Amino acid sequence: MIKNDYLDYKTGLHRLKFFIYSLLLVIGYWLLAATSYSETLNLEQCIEIALKENPKIKIAEQKIISAKAKKTEAFSGYLPNISGNFSYLKKSEVEGADSLAGLTSASPSFKISFSDEIYDSKLSLTQPVFMWGKIYHSNKQSKLNYKYYEEDYKKIKQDTIFSVKEAFYKVILAKQMVSIAKEAFEVNTYHLKSVEKFYQEGKVSSYDVSRAKVLVANSKTNLIRSENGFDLAKQSLINVLNIKNNDIEFLGELIYMLTEQDLNNLVEKALNNRPEIKQMLLQKQISESLVKLIAAGNKPNIVVIGSAEWQNTELEKKNWYNTWSAAAVLNIPIFDGLSTYYKTKQAKSNLEQVILSKELLEEGIKLEVRSAYFSYKQAKGSIEANKENVSAAKENYFTAQKRFDLGLMSNLEVRDAQLDLTQAETNYAQALYDYNLAIALIERAIGMEAK
Template sequence: MRHKLTLLLIIGTFFAMNGQMKKWTLEECVTYAVDNNLSIEQFELDLENVKIDESDALGNLLPNLNANASASKNVGFTIVSTSNAPVAGNQSTFNSNGGFNSNVTLFNGLRNIKQMQRAKLNAISSQYRLDDLKDDIRLNVANAYLQVLSNKEALKVSRAQYEVTEQDLNRINELVESGVSPRGDLLEIEATAANQQQQVVNGESLVLISRVNLAQLLQITDYENFDIADESFDVPPSDILDNSAKVIFDKALTFRNDIKFSQSNVDLASKDLEIAKGAYLPTLTGFFNYGTRYSDATGPLPDGAGGTFTPGFIDQLWIFDGISYGAQLNVPIFNGWNTRNNVRRSKISLKRAELQFEQDKLALESTVQQAYVDVNTFEKAYEAALKTLEARRLAYDYAKERFDVGLMNSFDFSQAQARVDNAEASAIRTKYDYIFRLKILEFYFGIPISLN
């Protein structure tokens, strides 16, 4: 019995420890999202395929080597392979052939070399595309994380305000019961309490929804046991605004993966044009063949002395083996304008890639300019919200003093409290809006996402 109780205690302790909810930090969320995102895994598979293409391109520069063998049975008229003499009669013979052959492209307009160069460029381009996807995921996770923080902080404020209103409600209820205050004051406070209780319920829903959204970005399905660290963040110090938008844009051009990916597409299109032009040039191919044969057909002796003979298997392999080698030159003269049209298509693709590159740079400049303006705008909005909140709190304290001594009715007091609630919500919202815009601008300057 004692052993059973010990076992139950151990099992209970294990489940209690494992039942503790993990609290995720922003850095942990970003790292987990990058390591486990399905789109990233698909892009990584694409990158592996591209690296295989690079191996294929290298293999095209090397000579091939193939072996061949055949065997056949012949019944009827036969040519004796040892003497090339016909044998009359219904003779059954066995014949076999075997050999090796190798081919190598000596020159094809340098297309094989340029194909290998293109494969390397494509691998670099795929890596930039993968890194750009990771950047987007980091920004999305940071935004979702800050949204959870904002909703949690707003929920804390709503609960605190509701608790204060409940205390006022209990006090006013006593005053109404004692006949000091009119019943209308009680009804007004009850309405305020009900409204704040609804705000608490709505806040809890917003926290839950934002947690689910963040969990989905991380591709975590256990929503009930997923939560972020319960921390309250102030606006982090940053000197990013010491730089102009032009300086931030110039810095972004040097390291942004979307720009590098766009530039790599230009390089790929340029290499494709070189490969297409290579088809105008002749192709020179070298070849080498080795072969031998065996036959069990019997025939007259080659010196006419009469009788028949058949050399052995090994002897025939040595007697009838031979090699051939040489080179073949193909000069393109006319192929229905196929080469010319491929070159024209490649030129169009190159021009399209160059235009897309310029468009991507303009888009990045516009994004950086917008991010810069947003930081200034939301900073001022946050400062204004703090000033408004401070003024609303002073007004509320004054209203509460007047309400407590009966110089203000419950309706006006409720209005003062509602204005404080709205100011609190606005301050929280603008704070996290400002933090996120600040982190975006820092991200374009090459500063990793962190709330420290």
């Protein structure tokens, strides 16, 4: 019997362990699935991840939550302050207690004052009635401060999106540079074989062979450098996304989508939409409200106070002695040592600084928009100039190589054609990168709303 019970106990224990291990595996798999990402990511997916994982955005979200709580807290200044307390007093000696013994019609308050035990319960209320705008401006500042952090959140989102686009475009550019370098290496390797063949036939000199080998070595070095640059660009993007997975392939291409941009329209959009401008306008309103709040520091205020009190000599008694009082208090500050005057002067100076800072910010934003616009125009012109150049350079190289194979063109001319092709492809890829980056710069410069 004991043996069977022991076996049942062992079986149950094994089942419990199996259940716990299974549960841990399921939880671990769920956590891994929740934090891992696909092995291939495009630009839109990268932006989505960055907006979710970026610590700066999380901090900005918490600032909004804090500002919202502060806004609710400030409204409490309009509401009454109610407090209650209960006390018990025990006296070691009661003066006049003997004279009280002969009194039968003494008032409850008189009896309580000569009692050796007193139970006291009190409820107090304080209600601001007129504070010369102190509560109003305190509320106004908290509301403006909440809006300020909302704009700060928008700015951080826009900056994050731009950082992702910039890093993503660098990855795509680096990937194209690897392809160009690989193509150049293969072309030079093929050309070296042709030169070595002609050397064996006595058609070219050893110098031509040596030059062809140098080109292969240089192109190999450039390929290694390009591959390292590609790995570095990928790691930079992974850091921007704030993820741990390094085995990710980024899919996309640098496209040329013709768009027309008007400088004056861009400047106008920037001045209307940039979160920094809106923040500065809010900061100006906050500073104006602060001037009025500080100036009210030496102004009269009215407060209503009231209290109700219950006393008894025994806790169990039902009939407690009750008193109440109410008062309206007018407080008139007479002299505060000029403290309010100088605090107000400081606040007005800070307000003037905000106004001047806003003007500087507007000029800086205008310059930023112009810089992005001219980068866009330059990249656009470079694309149009280099697009046909790549096709021509490819045709020239293949023609030169065929003529060289037929002995109709020198080794030097083939090398020049190959260098022209590599340079044309590099310039075109760089122009595409500059164009896409310029569009991203314009979107950030005009404060385009993050979707």
